Structures are given as C-alpha cells and as structure tokens.
Amino acid sequence: MSARFATRITVIRFLDVHKSYRVDGKDIPALQPFSLDILDGEVFGIIGHSGAGKSTLIRLINLLERPSGGRILIGDTEMTALPEPALRAQRRRIGMIFQHFNLLASQTVADNVAFPLRLAGERDAAKIDARVGELLERVGLAEHAGKYPAQLSGGQKQRVGIARALANRPEILLCDEATSALDPQTTASVLDLLAAINRELKLTIVLITHEMDVVRRICDRVAVLDAGRIVESGTVADVFLHPRHATTRRFVDEALPEEAASALAPLAQVGGRVLRLTFRGATTLSPVLSRVMRESGVDFNLLAGRIDRIKELPYGQLTLTLEGTNADAALASLREAGIEIEELPR
Amino acid sequence: MNPLHSLFPNIDDWGELGRACIDTLLMLGGSLALTVAIGLPLGVLLYLTGRSQLRAMPKLYGVTSLVVNVLRSVPFIILMIVLMPVTYVLVGTKLGVRGAIPPLVIGAAPFFARLVETALREVQQGVIEAAQAMGASTWQIVCHVLLPEARAGLWAGITVTAIALVGYTAMGGAIGSGGLGDLAYRYGYLSYKSDYMVVTVVLLVVLVQLLQMIGDRIVARYKRH
Ligand SMILES: Nc1ncnc2c1ncn2[C@@H]1O[C@H](COP(=O)(O)OP(=O)(O)OP(=O)(O)O)[C@@H](O)[C@H]1O
Ligand SMILES: [Mg+2]
Numbered sequence: 001m002s003a004r005f006a007t008r009i010t011v012i013r014f015l016d017v018h019k020s021y022r023v024d025g026k027d028i029p030a031l032q033p034f035s036l037d038i039l040d041g042e043v044f045g046i047i048g049h050s051g052a053g054k055s056t057l058i059r060l061i062n063l064l065e066r067p068s069g070g071r072i073l074i075g076d077t078e079m080t081a082l083p084e085p086a087l088r089a090q091r092r093r094i095g096m097i098f099q100h101f102n103l104l105a106s107q108t109v110a111d112n113v114a115f116p117l118r119l120a121g122e123r124d125a126a127k128i129d130a131r132v133g134e135l136l137e138r139v140g141l142a143e144h145a146g147k148y149p150a151q152l153s154g155g156q157k158q159r160v161g162i163a164r165a166l167a168n169r170p171e172i173l174l175c176d177e178a179t180s181a182l183d184p185q186t187t188a189s190v191l192d193l194l195a196a197i198n199r200e201l202k203l204t205i206v207l208i209t210h211e212m213d214v215v216r217r218i219c220d221r222v223a224v225l226d227a228g229r230i231v232e233s234g235t236v237a238d239v240f241l242h243p244r245h246a247t248t249r250r251f252v253d254e255a256l257p258e259e260a261a262s263a264l265a266p267l268a269q270v271g272g273r274v275l276r277l278t279f280r281g282a283t284t285l286s287p288v289l290s291r292v293m294r295e296s297g298v299d300f301n302l303l304a305g306r307i308d309r310i311k312e313l314p315y316g317q318l319t320l321t322l323e324g325t326n327a328d329a330a331l332a333s334l335r336e337a338g339i340e341i342e343e344l345p346r
Numbered sequence: 347m348n349p350l351h352s353l354f355p356n357i358d359d360w361g362e363l364g365r366a367c368i369d370t371l372l373m374l375g376g377s378l379a380l381t382v383a384i385g386l387p388l389g390v391l392l393y394l395t396g397r398s399q400l401r402a403m404p405k406l407y408g409v410t411s412l413v414v415n416v417l418r419s420v421p422f423i424i425l426m427i428v429l430m431p432v433t434y435v436l437v438g439t440k441l442g443v444r445g446a447i448p449p450l451v452i453g454a455a456p457f458f459a460r461l462v463e464t465a466l467r468e469v470q471q472g473v474i475e476a477a478q479a480m481g482a483s484t485w486q487i488v489c490h491v492l493l494p495e496a497r498a499g500l501w502a503g504i505t506v507t508a509i510a511l512v513g514y515t516a517m518g519g520a521i522g523s524g525g526l527g528d529l530a531y532r533y534g535y536l537s538y539k540s541d542y543m544v545v546t547v548v549l550l551v552v553l554v555q556l557l558q559m560i561g562d563r564i565v566a567r568y569k570r571h
Pocket of ligand 2: 055
C-alpha cells in the first residue's frame with residue numbers, strides 16, 4: 001500500500017501549522033504544531049475523539065479557520081498568503097460536505113446544486129441546467145430535482161451536499177463527519193459513493209470521523225488525532241493492524257470489542273505464548289497456517305480471529321496460543337511466508 | 347336612507363371619513379416602504395458587524411446599536427414633535443401625509459432593523475459556512491444566503507412593523523398628520539362625538555387584522571420549506 005503513494009504528488013501540505021483559539025483573552029491551543037502531506041488522489045482519514053481538533057484541522061485546509069502559525073499549501077499555492085479575492089477563487093477548487101449537510105432550506109435541490117456555479121459567475125441557464133442534471137444523475141437523485149431539502153431523507157440530503165460540492169469540478173473534497181448523522185446502511189451507501197467519486201474523478205478526499213469503520217471502509221491513509229496532536233499516521237492497514245498509540249488501540253478495540261486485550265485475558269489462562277498473527281493480501285486466502293503447523297508439529301489454540309477487508313485489501317488477524325518444542329521454528333516459517341507476528345503481553 | 351346614518355347619527359361627513367382612510371393607507375404604505383428600504387440594510391449592518399459575525403466590527407456595531415436603541419426608546423409622539431424642523435427641511439411641510447412620513451420612518455426603521463438582525467441570526471451558521479467554503483463573498487452571502495434563508499422571519503418582521511406603524515399613524519393624527527387618528531382625536535375625543543371614535547377604531551382594527559392575516563400567509567408559505 002505505501003508503495004502506491006511513494007511517487008505521488010503532494011496536494012495538501014501543512015508545514016509547522018498550529019492553531020489556538022482566543023477565548024476570554026486567553027489562547028487555548030486546539031492543534032499542536034504539526035506537518036502533514038496529503039497526496040494526490042488518495043482518501044485521507046483523520047480520526048479522533050470529540051474535541052480532538054478534527055474539525056479545526058480540516059477547516060484549516062480551505063482557511064475557514066486561519067492557522068495561528070505555519071504554512072498551508074494547496075499544490076504550489078500558499079493559501080495562508082492569499083489576499084481575500086484570490087482565496088475565494090482557490091476555495092472553488094475545494095469542495096466541502098458537512099455533518100448536518102448545510103443545504104439552503106429556501107432553495108430546491110437543483111438550485112442548491114446550481115448555487116456554487118452561480119457563485120462562480122456562471123450565467124448561462126442552459127449550461128447550469130446541464131451540469132446540475134449531470135451531477136444529480138451521478139448521485140442518484142435525478143428525480144428529486146424539484147424538491148426542497150426538508151422533503152428529503154438524511155442520506156439524500158448528503159447526496160445533494162456531494163453533488164453541490166462537486167459542481168465546480170474541485171480537485172479536493174473535504175468531508176467533515178459526513179456520515180455521522182446517518183444510520184449504518186445509509187452511511188455505507190454514502191461511503192460507497194465517495195469511494196466511487198475518488199476512483200472515477202481522481203480527486204483527493206480528506207475526511208474526518210470518530211468512527212474507525214469509516215476509515216477502514218474507504219481511506220488509504222489515516223492520521224490519529226488525540227487532544228490536538230497527531231499521535232500516529234500511515235496506511236490504514238499499518239495503523240489499524242498494528243496500533244502503537246493507546247488512542248489508536250482504543251479505536252481498534254471499540255470497533256472489535258471481542259478481540260480487545262481485556263476480552264482475551266481470561267481465555268489466555270490456558271498457557272503457552274499468546275500471539276497475534278496478521279495476514280495481508282494474498283496470504284489471507286492461502287493455507288499457510290495449517291501447512292506450517294502440520295509440518296512443525298506444534299499445537300495451537302485459537303482465541304479470536306477475523307477475516308475482513310480494509311478498503312480493497314483482504315486481511316486476517318488471528319489471536320492464538322502456541323504449545324510445543326518446535327514453536328520458534330514454526331514462527332520463523334510463518335514469518336517467511338509473509339505473516340506478521342506479535343507476541344501479546346499476558 | 348343610508349343605514350349607516352341611523353346607526354351613527356353624529357357622523358355628518360362620510361366623505362371625510364373616506365379621505366381619512368385613504369390618508370392612513372397612504373401614510374402606512376409610504377412609511378412602510380421607506381422603513382423597509384432603510385431598516386433592512388441597517389439590520390444587515392447590525393448583523394454583519396455583530397460579535398463573531400462575518401464582518402465583526404465592535405466599534406461600528408456599538409455606535410449603530412446605540413443610535414438604534416436611542417431612537418427606539420423615544421416615545422413616538424415626542425419623536426414626532428422633536429423631528430418637526432427636520433421634517434420641514436426634508437419634505438417642506440410638517441403637516442399631512444407628507445409631514446407624517448419622516449417621523450414614522452425614523453421611528454420605525456430602527457425597530458425594523460432590530461427585527462431584521464434577529465431574523466438573520468436565526469440562519470444556521472453552517473449554511474453560511476458552506477457558502478464561504480464555496481468561495482462566496484460577504485455580499486453574495488447576504489444576497490443569496492442570509493436574506494433568502496431568513497425570508498420567513500423578515501416577513502414576520504415586516505408584518506409586526508406595519509402594525510406598529512398603524513398605531514403610530516393614529517398617534518400622528520393628534521398633531522396634524524391627518525388620517526383616521528386625526529378624526530378620532532378631533533371629533534371623537536375633543537368634540538365628544540363617540541360615533542367617530544367607534545367607527546375609526548373599528549376601521550383600524552380591521553386594517554390591523556388584514557395586515558396580520560396577509561403577513562401570516564406569506565410567513566407560512568416560506569416556512570413550509
Ligand atoms: N470557534 C472556537 N472558539 C474557541 N474554541 C474552539 C472553537 N472551535 C473549536 N474550539 C475548541 O477547539 C478544540 C477542538 O475542536 P474541534 O471542533 O476541532 O474538535 P473535533 O475533533 O471536531 O470535535 P467533534 O468531534 O466534537 O466535532 C475543542 O476543545 C473546542 O472546544
Ligand atoms: Mg467536529
């Protein structure tokens with residue numbers, strides 16, 4: 001996964017950026033100094049608990065929030081140095097969708113989608129109609145063009161939000177908790193739509209969320225934000241299959257409670273070493289484990305396990321205990337076959 | 347024989363009453379149009395310059411706010427008398443429909459401006475932010491987001507202001523601006539012809555009812571979305 005982005009161009013670059021809010025004459029830090037590169041065409045997730053600074057971070061990208069220090073670049077353009085009119089022009093290259101949709105209640109679906117086109121100075125009604133039709137078709141709302149937002153479901157409203165955000169053919173799409181107000185099924189369909197847009201239009205998506213599932217479903221890389229600090233970042237598979245920071249681990253445990261260390265503790269009384277085996281990609285689907293165990297004559301006792309996908313990458317994670325004199329040789333063979341092995345504390 | 351004559355024998359000139367009605371409507375229409383024309387931008391200014399708003403300017407907000415409050419706290423009848431020299435300069439007379447309009451507008455515009463400010467504050471911050479994220483200028487946000495999104499509240503404000511203006515025009519009658527208030531005061535109060543009092547009050551009530559009904563209709567239509 002990391003190789004896929006090694007040669008990509010950076011589209012969003014934070015350089016020593018930090019942000020404090022002034023509250024009652026005092027500067028309260030919301031984001032500690034950080035640097036971060038977001039690459040062309042990737043889906044970049046930022047996960048964190050409430051108040052971690054996620055919204056602040058994403059709003060820095062289009063300068064809805066001004067940084068207290070540092071520089072923010074979109075491509076070669078230094079956003080933080082732009083005068084107001086140039087900044088407005090730049091913002092048209094960045095679409096944004098919101099948790100609460102933020103549609104104009106007084107306008108129809110079609111007018112909401114046409115709004116950014118009109119703001120950008122498009123006057124040709126035929127052109128606007130054609131573009132709006134195309135966008136509503138893309139998000140599957142063609143037959144709702146004449147309705148008002150109040151007449152739509154949450155999922156439909158977010159689709160209008162997406163169509164609106166795409167109207168000016170942006171290069172970047174920012175998603176501020178875009179699915180947090182939606183039920184799981186609607187969330188899945190909106191995420192699928194975002195993934196399809198990322199694939200087809202090749203635009204870069206930055207999304208923030210407090211749900212690990214959202215990150216696992218569509219993100220390529222992720223940064224974990226904890227109390228204004230980026231504590232971990234990397235490909236989604238690296239970060240979530242081998243969480244290092246306590247906050248990351250908590251997100252993983254919340255998503256997979258049956259595999260959390262605390263849940264496994266009583267099971268591990270059976271003795272032997274407790275190991276977590278991680279299979280990625282093709283190894284997930286091959287019978288490596290049974291072959292090695294058979295050949296080495298080692299016994300294993302399965303404590304927990306799952307086979308799932310991170311975006312398109314299949315992976316498996318098994319927690320087990322090993323017993324037998326040949327255990328080390330078995331582990332060496334497993335490592336050789338590309339399986340990642342961690343010894344869990346007990 | 348006109349049945350109204352037997353009902354209100356003291357009213358001897360119905361034509362005068364009709365003219366008074368028209369004067370009241372003229373004063374109302376003229377002053378309402380000007381009140382909206384002045385109060386709307388003033389309300390937008392109050393909104394925009396307010397604390398943590400799009401164009402926060404504490405000093406400008408403070409001064410505007412103070413002027414608005416002062417004008418709102420002066421009783422209308424006193425405002426009208428104090429403003430007489432200004433009125434004369436503006437419209438060349440202190441009397442009649444024309445003479446009534448400047449004080450009516452100066453009395454009602456600050457009131458309406460506050461209602462506009464309140465209505466605009468009801469617009470969700472998120473919608474404004476979405477427009478900003480799309481690269482909208484402040485002017486575009488005012489014209490294409492704030493005013494359309496707040497239109498139900500704005501029409502409610504226009505309705506309340508129109509009704510307040512009906513009251514002001516009636517008061518104005520006492521010091522020579524004509525209209526129904528003038529008749530009620532001169533004949534009904536000074537000459538003890540209670541018929542005049544009854545008829546003018548009934549007409550004013552009908553006018554207020556009508557304004558409220560029309561206003562409610564418009565507000566309800568915009569509230570639906
Ligand atoms: N406009 C503001 N003025 C003052 N403090 C703010 C402002 N916006 C955010 N903060 C503070 O900055 C910190 C980070 O806020 P932020 O909204 O970025 O968090 P978040 O991760 O998006 O949280 P949530 O998941 O609840 O939306 C919080 O402590 C918050 O109180
Ligand atoms: Mg937030």
